[in-house]
Amino acid sequence: MKGKEIILGLLDTQGPLTGYEINEIIQNQLNHFYDGSYGMIYPTLRKLEEEGLVDKQQVNQTEKPNKNVFSILPEGKALFQKALHADLKGETFKSDFLLKLYFGDQLTKQQRRNLLQQELDFKQLKLDALHANQDEWQRNGITENQQFTVDYGIATYTAQIQVLKKELQRL
Amino acid sequence: MKGKEIILGLLDTQGPLTGYEINEIIQNQLNHFYDGSYGMIYPTLRKLEEEGLVDKQQVNQTEKPNKNVFSILPEGKALFQKALHADLKGETFKSDFLLKLYFGDQLTKQQRRNLLQQELDFKQLKLDALHANQDEWQRNGITENQQFTVDYGIATYTAQIQVLKKELQRL
DNA sequence: GACATCATGTAACACGTTACATGATTGC
DNA sequence: GCAATCATGTAACGTGTTACATGATGTC
Known part of the structure; x- marks a missing residue:
């Protein structure tokens, strides 16, 4: 679509x-x-x-x-x-963060930490917005399927935040 | 990038x-x-x-x-x-699956199940490919950062697969 | 003989991005 | 006076997609 x-x-x-x-x-x-x-x-x-x-x-x-x-x-x-009703198309995901890390062998430890921290902050914001918006949205009516899209988003962000935090601690 | x-x-x-x-x-x-x-x-x-x-x-x-x-x-x-070294750009994610669910109030239960199952199969394939590829990749040498991009991908797919399975069971 | 792998490219098009450009109303 | 919110749009551009088009070599 x-x-x-x-x-x-x-x-x-x-x-x-x-x-x-x-x-x-x-x-x-x-x-x-x-x-x-x-x-x-x-x-x-x-x-x-x-x-x-x-x-x-x-x-x-x-x-x-x-x-x-x-x-x-x-x-x-x-x-x-x-x-x-058309065939399900694959998803697309592009992450500047992961690309930079992938190529970032030459980056200093501090630069890596910065990248991780920026991404963490960013994801945290997204997660907060999703939660906040869900409350608003539920008041105006939300379908079961729409609720699922929210759950899916929350699960995704939560998992990613966890990995980011873990890696930050390791560094 | x-x-x-x-x-x-x-x-x-x-x-x-x-x-x-x-x-x-x-x-x-x-x-x-x-x-x-x-x-x-x-x-x-x-x-x-x-x-x-x-x-x-x-x-x-x-x-x-x-x-x-x-x-x-x-x-x-x-x-x-x-x-x-340029500023970190936000990521883009587009999911045909979530869009169809979002709009899919009119879909029958069976159609929803099909969508979920297709997406689950798809994600499972992606996860398997990531695991398989990691082995291959590690033999040819992988940096710490690259290993992190793999871990990030695995964590993301795993979380999503879990949500999909849970929803499929609920239906 | 068929299929997988290695290998390269173009032309037309669709699609969305970026930057620009404007402006009314309300509330502080 | 200034910021926030509501409100609309265009022009030029960049970027990538789709479909097409080809063909060698090795292997079952």
Whole structure:
């Protein structure tokens, strides 16, 4: 699944949304298994509209800036269903941290420690955010499957934090 | 770090290599934190040569097809060092599996089970490959840091396999 | 004769990133 | 006056993917 299908999926399961709201969901709920930005969201929404897969409605607001609310159309729903039932694609993971360590034979002990510590802090932040967000999310309703994606993320981060801590102690 | 720097890094740390050998290393040793293919390797090698960062030498072989062996040049080494000491970039992770589950409220129980089972099989394969490869790798020499990247991968996959199994049992 | 391994490459395309550019409203 | 939040978008670029295209040598 790519940006296009993910936006369709969000519109299909959460109802009409603005580009801004789509970004919020991606940053908060999909953060640990997908990564998107405005630079992808707005151009994609425009394309989806051009292709007749979504519908745009302008909403004027007085206390806030005006906004464009997008709704999914039947053609969009069909395309999303197709994507949802397509063959499972492999995941991609790229880690600058592991690459640097892999090549980092020439690094000093202090530089290695720094790398490990930075990565540890980073992962810890991610884990905290996941926990914090889960509480928020549960109040607005979360499905069993979505809860599982959170559990999966927590388990992954927790295991990684453990390995990082262990290695830091060893050094 | 991107393809360009990774290839430079491999040539710097492992000595002269062919495109084919670079691919082998990426598939076997970097597999769990980087993903590259011939479609990236050969065009990148050509660019590196054009930029004067690597040197190409044709080697004729009798028992095997002829090959092009690439060596890193001082300019290439400098660029690689720069990349190695640059700020740590965040990682990217994209999981088709988690995306489908996230959106998969409408999926039947059987479809969910299939997804989980497929992902479990997939992760198990990755873990087995990592273990198998480690043995091979250790014989040819592995640095402490490289050993850590393996441990990190094993810990991650193991944790994920556990969550997947638990969820499968629950269903 | 078929298959695995070694070996190299291109062309067209898709996709997303980065940087830029703007601006209203609310609350401190 | 300033920061935070809400809100939208484009242009240029970089990077990698997909599909295609080829072929030698060794081994079962």
